[in-house]
Amino acid sequence: MTFLAPVWLASAAAAAAAVVGIHLIAWRLPRSVPLPTARFVPDEPARRASRTLRLSDVGLLALRAAIIMAGGVALARPTLNVAPSGTATVFAIERSAMIGDTATLHERVRAVRAASPVWYVAFDTGAAVFQDETEAWTHLAQVSANQHASLTVGLLAATREARRLIREYETVNIVLVSTFTGGLFDEATPGVRGTWGDSLQIIRIAPAIAPSAPGNVDLQSVGDDPVAAGIRLAMSHGMVRGASRVVRGVATSADSAWAAAGRVLVLWPREPTGTERIDGVHAGDVTTIAHFIRPALAADSGRVIARWVDGSAAAHESPLGTGCVRTIGFDVPDAGDFTLTPAFQRLAAVLVAPCGGSQSSEVVGDSVIAGLAAPSGAARSDILPDDVNAPNRLAAVIMMLAIILAIVELAVRRRGRSGDAVVVEPAA
Amino acid sequence: MTSILAAIEPSGAAPIAPLVADARPGARIVIVSDFLGDEGAMRVAAGALLAAHSDVHAIHVIAHEELEPSANAIRAVDPEDASIMRPLDETLRARYAANFSNWRSDTAAAWRHVGATWTAVTTGEDPAMGVRRVIGASVGDLSAAAR
Numbered sequence: 214m215t216f217l218a219p220v221w222l223a224s225a226a227a228a229a230a231a232v233v234g235i236h237l238i239a240w241r242l243p244r245s246v247p248l249p250t251a252r253f254v255p256d257e258p259a260r261r262a263s264r265t266l267r268l269s270d271v272g273l274l275a276l277r278a279a280i281i282m283a284g285g286v287a288l289a290r291p292t293l294n295v296a297p298s299g300t301a302t303v304f305a306i307e308r309s310a311m312i313g314d315t316a317t318l319h320e321r322v323r324a325v326r327a328a329s330p331v332w333y334v335a336f337d338t339g340a341a342v343f344q345d346e347t348e349a350w351t352h353l354a355q356v357s358a359n360q361h362a363s364l365t366v367g368l369l370a371a372t373r374e375a376r377r378l379i380r381e382y383e384t385v386n387i388v389l390v391s392t393f394t395g396g397l398f399d400e401a402t403p404g405v406r407g408t409w410g411d412s413l414q415i416i417r418i419a420p421a422i423a424p425s426a427p428g429n430v431d432l433q434s435v436g437d438d439p440v441a442a443g444i445r446l447a448m449s450h451g452m453v454r455g456a457s458r459v460v461r462g463v464a465t466s467a468d469s470a471w472a473a474a475g476r477v478l479v480l481w482p483r484e485p486t487g488t489e490r491i492d493g494v495h496a497g498d499v500t501t502i503a504h505f506i507r508p509a510l511a512a513d514s515g516r517v518i519a520r521w522v523d524g525s526a527a528a529h530e531s532p533l534g535t536g537c538v539r540t541i542g543f544d545v546p547d548a549g550d551f552t553l554t555p556a557f558q559r560l561a562a563v564l565v566a567p568c569g570g571s572q573s574s575e576v577v578g579d580s581v582i583a584g585l586a587a588p589s590g591a592a593r594s595d596i597l598p599d600d601v602n603a604p605n606r607l608a609a610v611i612m613m614l615a616i617i618l619a620i621v622e623l624a625v626r627r628r629g630r631s632g633d634a635v636v637v638e639p640a641a
Numbered sequence: 642m643t644s645i646l647a648a649i650e651p652s653g654a655a656p657i658a659p660l661v662a663d664a665r666p667g668a669r670i671v672i673v674s675d676f677l678g679d680e681g682a683m684r685v686a687a688g689a690l691l692a693a694h695s696d697v698h699a700i701h702v703i704a705h706e707e708l709e710p711s712a713n714a715i716r717a718v719d720p721e722d723a724s725i726m727r728p729l730d731e732t733l734r735a736r737y738a739a740n741f742s743n744w745r746s747d748t749a750a751a752w753r754h755v756g757a758t759w760t761a762v763t764t765g766e767d768p769a770m771g772v773r774r775v776i777g778a779s780v781g782d783l784s785a786a787a788r
Contacts (some may be wrong), residue, residue, distance in 0.1 A: 243714040243728065250707045251717035254727040255738035606723055 217290035225285020229278040237275045270476040276622040283615035287608045301330040305371035305515055307391040308335045308353050309362035310475075310567070313421025315354045321416055322390060323614050330382075332374055336367035354548060356617035364389075364397040364585075372409040390412040391422075393582050395575050399433045407589040415586045420576065428453035432567050433468070435462040439545055443552030444561045452558055455567035463563075464538075473534025479565055484544035494543065497563040502567045506544040515540070519564065528564060537568035654721040658682035668692035671775075673700045677721070688755040692784055697757040698779055701749070705765035707741065710734060 216222060249255075304322055310526070312318055333349035333551035335341050338361050375385045387409060391397060406413075430453055434441040438461055447453050458478035460468055464480055472478030487506040494501050496519035507521070515529035518539065528541045541564060551557055656679045657672065664670050670690060676699070678757045710717070710729055719725035720761065729737060749759045760778045762771040 243730075245718050246706075246711060246715040247720040248707065248710060248715075248717035248729070248738075249675055249704070249720060249726055250741055251725045251729075252677075252722075253744060254717050254729045254737045255733055255740075256727055257733060411643070489743050628670040 214291050214293055216286075217292060219289055221285045221288035221290075225281050225288075228285070229281045232277050232281060233274065234304045236270065273588070273622065273625055275355050276618060276625060279304075280615050280618045280622060283618060285609050287612035287615060290608050291611070292605070292606050293607065297379065297381055298384045299382045300384040300386065301332065301375075301378045302327055302386045302388060303332045303334060303371050303375050304388045304390060305334045305336060305367040306349075306353060307337070307362050307364075307367065307397070307418070309337045309392075311362065311392045311394055311420045313419055315350070318390065318418060320351055320352065321418065322388075325388060325414065325416065330341070332369060334370045336370060337362040338366060340366050340370035342370060346351070347598050362391075362397055363399060364391060364393075365399055367391070368402065368405045372405065375409060376601060383409075386414060388416060389585065390416040390418060392418050393577050393585075394420055398577060398581070401587055405582075406585055410589055413586050415582055416463045417576075417582070428455045428457070428565070431456075431458040432461075434460060438483075438545070439547055439549075439552040441559070442555045443545075444565065446553060447558035447561050450558060452562040453565055454562075455565075456578040457565040457567075459565060469533060469538070472536040475535040475568075477537055477539060477565060477568055478533070479539045479541060480482055481541040481564075482544070487544065489546055494527050494560060495520050495522065496528065496560055497566070499556075499559045503551045503554075503556065504546050504549065506546060508542060508544075519560075529569070532568070539564065542607070652720075654678050656682070658686045661686035661690065661697075664690055664695065666690065669694055669696040669698070671698045671700065673702060675703070684752060684755060684757075687752070687757050691756040696779075698775065699752045699757050699759045700775055701745070701759065701761040703745075703761055703763045705763055706734055708738075708763065708765075709735065716774060 246391060253497075274619075305319065306322065331344075331346065332341040333346070333353075335343065335353050342354060343352065358621050371387050371389070378385045393415075428448065430444050430448055432438075432444060434440045434612040440461065441459070444453070444459060455477060457479055458468060458471055459479040459481055461481055461483055464478065468478050485504045489504055489506045491502065492505045492507060494505065500522075513526060513529070515531035515538075517526040517528070518530045519526070519528035519541075521527050527543055528539060530537050530539045545552055545557070551562075657674060658679045661672065668690075670687070672687070674680075674683075676683070678693060686700070692695055701717055712731075714728065714730035717727050717729045745761065749761070752759045758778050760775045762774065
């Protein structure tokens with residue numbers, strides 16, 4: 214048996230020793246004796262402590278010590294050791310729109326899959342753990358509209374699962390299956406990777422959306438539209454990615470069906486009656502300040518993807534099928550050449566970007582991936598805080614025992630008190 | 642008389658001085674008490690009787706436990722006054738004994754000073770011997786008076 218928080222054992226032992234010490238110092242009131250000449254006794258304090266080497270109330274003492282020790286053992290979080298043997302493998306598999314064809318992914322994973330027990334962690338911005346292979350691949354095969362994914366999330370779930378398995382298996386391998394595009398990394402990724410000391414096996418999957426592939430925007434606009442002109446210019450500059458449709462009028466059911474197939478429908482209505490003023494719009498990592506036409510009443514449903522400088526929403530995104538619909542809550546004046554500036558084109562590129570927002574689809578350098586694969590040097594037996602806080606049935610049982618003993622002690626103490634009223638107490 | 646006395650359950654703190662004051666002049670009065678109650682008033686009343694040619698014999702009954710309290714630490718409680726409750730252990734026992742002894746000496750001297758016969762008896766001694774001592778003291782006192 215091992216203890217995850219052994220300091221509680223020492224604390225309980227010290228407390229039990231203190232209880233024994235207190236029992237050695239008997240505080241007793243001497244018995245009352247009728248004495249008519251009591252008035253001749255000097256008037257002095259009525260209580261004094263007397264030390265004795267004889268333990269008083271041995272049964273009660275044993276109960277109290279047992280309560281303290283049981284509580285200490287429970288708080289020390291005991292775990293029963295099982296000799297680990299064998300090998301287990303944890304596959305952490307990226308599940309995002311970047312992965313593309315899961316059949317290829319399945320083949321790659323099967324090629325390295327060992328006969329040992331396997332666990333699957335499917336991750337994008339969240340993670341799901343599967344032991345059943347069929348369930349795992351069913352989950353992975355579902356088309357994910359989420360372009361965002363996080364290696365941090367995947368590593369965290371995989372290392373947690375691996376740490377759980379290390380108690381049962383002598384060797385636990387983690388295989389990381391990902392596109393390793395730049396958007397998957399964040400500042401926490403190296404730190405989370407460092408919590409697993411062993412090396413990681415890496416399987417690189419080519420991103421389904423090629424970073425260099427130019428995007429295409431289907432513009433549903435009539436007349437002389439400065440927004441359409443600006444978006445066309447952005448396309449010609451290669452700033453637009455993914456497939457999207459911008460509707461400057463009223464969307465039709467055909468537009469919705471088009472978006473539901475995994476594309477972006479951008480509803481960017483004209484605002485001839487809105488208030489024109491100089492304002493700023495922030496979307497993604499782009500902030501543009503110019504003359505904007507702001508409507509009196511803007512849509513407020515869906516995820517906010519752009520905000521005015523005062524914090525109010527300037528554009529929303531709502532999922533539709535495997536695609537999404539974006540509603541833009543501002544327009545630009547017909548006069549002027551603002552839409553022809555790089556500032557507007559960058560803003561437009563963000564607004565027509567693939568669902569889930571733009572994420573870097575550039576694959577990171579080989580050195581970064583090699584750094585992930587290399588052993589981090591962290592101790593294999595390091596315990597994450599979650600392990601300490603995980604439910605511990607044995608500790609719960611022992612704590613319950615301590616509570617029961619405490620109730621018994623209370624009953625014994627009360628019975629002892631009632632007995633004191635009729636039994637002459639020996640003098641200390 | 643013995644059976645009457647045996648049937649009495651001692652309790653409370655009944656004053657004796659009024660009884661002494663009501664005694665007939667010239668009578669022989671024997672006061673058997675621990676003298677822990679209204680001893681002062683009793684002595685004054687006894688002095689008045691003695692002035693009226695009465696004989697007053699004071700018999701001070703002392704319990705053995707009062708002279709030698711328990712060797713263990715106790716809480717001494719006055720049965721006639723529950724507000725008096727004091728710890729008594731080895732360190733206090735000597736001072737208690739000194740206080741009690743001084744009080745007995747002073748009280749005996751005061752009674753003898755007013756002309757009464759004072760005899761102290763303890764519960765630990767043979768009752769017959771106690772009675773003889775009382776009678777002996779009374780006779781001695783009467784003989785001295787006759788001379």
